[in-house]
Amino acid sequence: MQVVAVLSLKGGVGKTTVALGLAGAALAHGIPTLLVDLDPQANATIALDVEPTTGTIADVLDEPSRSALRRAIAPSAWGEGLDVLVGAEQNERHNHPDPTTKQLERLRRALSRLDDPELGSSLGRTEKTPGDPYQLVIIDCPPSLGQLTRGALAAADRALLVTDPTMFAVSGVQRAFDAVQAERERGNEALQPLGVLVNRVRPRNAEHDYRIAELRELFGPLVFSGVLPDRSAVQQAQGACLPIQRWDTPGAREVSAVFTALLGRLLRSRSRT
Template sequence: MQVVSISSLKGGVGKTSVTTGLASAALAAGIPTLVVDLDPHADASTALGVRPDEQLDIGRMLKSPRRARLADNVVPSGWVEHSASSKGTAASVLDVAIGSAYTGIYDRPDLGRRDLRRLSAVLAGAGQYELVLIDCPPSLNGLTRMAWSASDKVALVAEPGLFSVAGTERTMRAIQLFRQEFAPGLSPAGIVANRVRTGSSEHTFRLAEMQSMFGELLLTPHIPEQANWQQIQGAAHSVHHWPGDSAKNAAALFDTLLGNLMGAGGTGELAAAGMVRNRSQR
């Protein structure tokens, strides 16, 4: 099982869109996947079309993690029905640990080691999944650090803009510091350039800057700005089951990105360490 946190220091860069795009690719590939919606806004839960009954949301599971019974409280994504009907086969697994505002009580900068292990304890019951995607809030407070404690890898989402690139560099530094103190097994999976406008000279410049700064940590392919993405999410559909060439092209990009993300490993960690060191010497 691989546990990957999808993080960003800056809001509005499409972090949840990347999470759901990767979840869509995993569903299409038949990879048993759990999405943990750790953002108090719970946008991933909405986009994934969950219909909770009596299940506990992730915030209440975190409150009593050793009694959480994850398997009893996850909710199948509404996407699963579309996937099964389009293929005419048995449904693949895409479950959701439902987000809620309740998680906000843990989004503090002063969480101790015991609190940082809460999500790890909940995910001890996630052995039936091959992939766990954690949609983090856009901050480096307690919830993101809790997610990092439970993760094998961190994928960062950034737009090719000045503030987003600067925020990504700061987040890379934070990952290295967090790894040294709390999570020696954690490594950066890479950086996803999202909402890229191919005709923008600013975006072209910033992508080249990101390549220079982050090297092989800048994952490919880059995800272009998609005009109908909000429509897809608002309809609670996966991009793989949305009609039209634009959605089909986006789905293919997420298929490739998922493969590259799951294959990222130790060399990326070394590159990240070198990047932080080199930048600090300038």
């Protein structure tokens, strides 16, 4: 099971859009995936159109048990093979600015219990297969560096940093890299930055071109060569509660290709470790 934390320490850059796009790519390629919605806004949960549950990720962080997981995980309406550890506004009670080590380990402990043989039954599946039910776990972090984001980094193998091409992009990316390095030093030596994805890029925009060049000068090959263009298809697909991969417009296909390449890079990064 590979765990990737999608984060940005600058709000409004489309972090949840990236988490959803990556989940849609995994679904399209038949990769069993769990999306963990840590953001108290719970926008990913809404976009994935899940059925009501009797628990949320907030309850799981209260008690990282198998029974709490079963109550908080639901199938996504996007299709079989993509489940959601649902978010809620109550997540905010776990976003302490100075968490203890025990608090930071709660999400990792919860994810280690996904091998529960009863989980499939609770999701309406008849088979009970041993081992991890998911090949990929995507964590949508809140845009702040409190317990929730740091706990995600403590549980993750890879960190995907999302930014937009504006004047504050460099400082936001640098803070995110510093957070990754701090978590490695604290104890999660397996954590590595997957890279920086630039979102909402407009073609032939001088300011955007300048900011992307600035990012590449400072962070080198960690900045993905493929950027996400600013396309209305993204908002249209989310409004319809559909993955961008099933929104049949030229703009949607352009965006989908970036997510397919991103998924490939993520999967190859695991084979190199």
